[in-house]
Amino acid sequence: MASFVAGIVCLIVVLCSAVPSLATVYTVGDSTGWTLSYDYTTWTSGKTFVPGDNLVFNYGSGHTVDEVSANDYSTCTVGNSISTDSSGATTIPLKTAGTRYFICGIVGHCGSGMKLAVTVSAGATTTPSGTPSSSTTTSPAPPTTITPPTSTGTSIPASSSSATVSPFVAVLVTFVALFKFVLF
Numbered sequence: 001m002a003s004f005v006a007g008i009v010c011l012i013v014v015l016c017s018a019v020p021s022l023a024t025v026y027t028v029g030d031s032t033g034w035t036l037s038y039d040y041t042t043w044t045s046g047k048t049f050v051p052g053d054n055l056v057f058n059y060g061s062g063h064t065v066d067e068v069s070a071n072d073y074s075t076c077t078v079g080n081s082i083s084t085d086s087s088g089a090t091t092i093p094l095k096t097a098g099t100r101y102f103i104c105g106i107v108g109h110c111g112s113g114m115k116l117a118v119t120v121s122a123g124a125t126t127t128p129s130g131t132p133s134s135s136t137t138t139s140p141a142p143p144t145t146i147t148p149p150t151s152t153g154t155s156i157p158a159s160s161s162s163a164t165v166s167p168f169v170a171v172l173v174t175f176v177a178l179f180k181f182v183l184f
């Protein structure tokens, strides 16, 4: 019974970690912002963009944020932009999967590095939240299987303190788990 409860607790942890986290707001160029002589290809590397995320461009006067076609992006062609903004703080919601292309609309700036291509992934991949060590090996199991987790490496802190947990709490956890199963 104890191992069953432990399995349930583990499953709850997995389910909770599988719940989509809040949308991520990416500040383009981080503290550098949207400016000349910055490698935005490097900035995007290692980042996974998913629908619901937002891009925030921060820049001074003399720059714009133009969304352009892939062709205009590669050739740094200004004047055909899909949308343009020069407010100094432009938020771009990434709503759907696909690649979005942005350049600065001031002539010459795109060629000096102010160009950004962002690929939004379709899959609901788990966005790494700060600590990459916690969720490196966990591939979410189907929610209905109650088989004990095979990866014994991911120890759950609750198991160490389970000896002191009263049976009432264990029963309560089990009921919560069953309730979640009904909901899902």
Ligand SMILES: [Cu+2]
Pocket: 062, 063, 064, 104, 105, 106, 109, 110, 114
């Ligand atoms: Cu510019």
